[in-house]
Amino acid sequence: MSGNECSILLIDDDADVLDAYASLLEQAGYQVCACNNPVEARAWVKKDWPGIVLSDVCMPGCSGIDLMTLFHQDDPQLPILLITGHGDVPMAVEAVKKGAQDFLQKPVDPARLLALVEQALRQRRAVIARRHYRQQTLQAELIGRSAWIERYRRRLEQLAETDLAVWFYGEPGTGRMSGARYLHQLGRHAAGPFIYRELTPENASQLNEMMAQARNGTLVLSHPGHLTREQQQHLIQLQSLEPRPFRLIGTGTVSLAQLAADGQIMAEFYYCFAMTHIACLPLAQRPDDIAPLFHHYLQKACQRLNRPLPAVDNGLLKALERRVWLSNVRELAHAAELFAVGVSPLTATADPQLRIGSPLPLDHRLEEAERRIITEALNIHQGRINEAASYLKIPRKKLYLRMKKYQLDKKHYKA
Structure with missing residues (x-):
């Protein structure tokens, strides 16, 4: 046996x-x-x-x-x-x-x-x-076939067995809030409340009320840099209790290490999340997820709108993989809904200057602009490195290094 x-x-x-x-x-x-x-x-x-x-x-x-x-x-x-x-x-x-x-x-x-x-x-x-149950739920809800999404599912599955504090960070639309909700739904606090607050200088003083509302549930805080040192210290102390009064989840656009380096949070607050940082990658760094996500949201849109499921050819999927998705999964879901009613999802991308929300750090904006320029060059030249490098007026080696930095693969841009 x-x-x-x-x-x-x-x-x-x-x-x-x-x-x-x-x-x-x-x-x-x-x-x-x-x-x-x-x-x-x-x-x-x-x-x-x-x-x-x-x-x-x-x-x-x-x-x-x-x-x-x-x-x-x-x-x-x-x-x-x-x-x-x-x-x-x-x-x-x-x-x-x-x-x-x-x-x-x-x-x-x-x-x-x-x-x-x-x-x-x-x-x-x-x-x-x-x-x-967790495996089936995450497999059904977190759509994709990239190596990153596989690791992401596994990480959430593991963390759902604990009530440790977790920090999700990345660009808007990359799944930070989805990850927070799945941790709540699949964890031991699922029967309790799910409280999300975007902290501002005006509402940060209401932290005690937020914590009371989240008792025996999950408290999700965005922009913890608005908390005072005393408030951060109080959160740290509560997370050291056993059992913890609620699960603490934080979200932001940058890592906690960056916030600590900028003096926005205490080092002790950083260490509260030291083993549980999750970087949510933009679609540009996981193009293998674009086609499955588009099919998923297209099917959901057609069911909701009571419309027949339109055919999606390989040419369209390749074009979707090459397109720059400034709002990531959120924008891709909107494109799928438009396609369900007969509108092409290949219209020009939105002006990045029109982003809504807190302004991004300069380094982040520069990297985003560089990645977008390289993506456009690879798209124009269908993944041909020599031509793309010549178009950008940089050596091949430098282009390869930049592509490696942004996890861009030339095969995703071939016709």
Whole structure:
């Protein structure tokens, strides 16, 4: 029997003890995989396995506690029950503090063993069901086939299992708010309120009211630089509580490191999000997502407007991939809706000077302008590097370096 076919992985280096435990569990109706080599045991458990581990503590080569540490590197939520001798009880208690589900003392009480096993299995099945739901939801809602969107789905899935503070940053229309909403919907605070506030010098003083409204839910704050040092410190203190009164999510156009460097936020506020920064990439840096997104929004628009789904040829899709989408996914969704009613989505792009919202930093504007100019040159010359470099009056090597910087690939501009 393979690891994924059983519900309990039983590990003990004593063959007689192994047989006795296996017999008890099988008589109770469980499918058991018995392993007498703790070093080999880790290979039995695959990703999202819906079972639990029952292991002796004292084994040669690898103790049950060492084995638990290895298992939890792959899956911190895998339930592990430890079996310990009388002299090992303090060690087992410490192991529970480190993440073990529970421990049983030898000689094992069969009734207690079966009760703990059933409890751990129920918990494990619930965890795996939530994971599958998250995976299906993110796959259905976060459309695309780029390497970035795959990583983005996986990151949100992982973060949904926690209530850590998260910072989303990027250009408007890149999915910052979508990511925040999915974290709320798929996380432990889903039943609570979802509160979004764009902070300004006028409303930042109302932070306490915002936090009260978000209790047991999610608070999303944009432009945290408007908060005073005392307010930032208060948020930091609340995020150190266990359990946290709400999940804190921040959004912005630049990284928190940049805000800290500019003196807009405290270093401590930055470290509150230190491991959970998510850069939301513009469509120009993930053109492989444009066609799937266009199809998705076109289908939704046709259903909403009760119109037949129009044909989309490859030439149109290639042109969409080469087009500059200043408002990113938001603008692409609007283009799909226009196409649903017979309007071509290949009209001229909007004037970037007409962006609504807070002004972008100079460096950001310059990079955006440079990326747009290179994109237009590649579009005009259909990805031919020599001609594009000549058109831009720069060496080929310099063009390649700029394309690498903005993750532009010449293959996306070939006719």
